[in-house]
Amino acid sequence: IIRDGQKITDLDIVLPEIEMAEREVEMRLASFDYEFDNFDERLNTSVSLDFGMNNPDVRNIVETSLKY
Secondary structure (H helix, E strand, O other), X not given: OEEOOEEOOOHHHHHHXXXXXXXXXXXXXXXXXXXXXXXXXXXXXXXXXXXXXXXXXXXXXXXXXOOO
């Protein structure tokens, strides 16, 4: 790692930095997953309300159009 312009290669210093960065990445990915799931649920609810999803024909058209 480079800290204050100095190259540090001591594994006792570098490894904890790498582990901390990995934890940060994992936390951000978990947050993105949560946000995506939350958005997906809100979208499905909105589509259900807006397009009259009680009608089986409408439901089939919408569901096949939104496959990803």
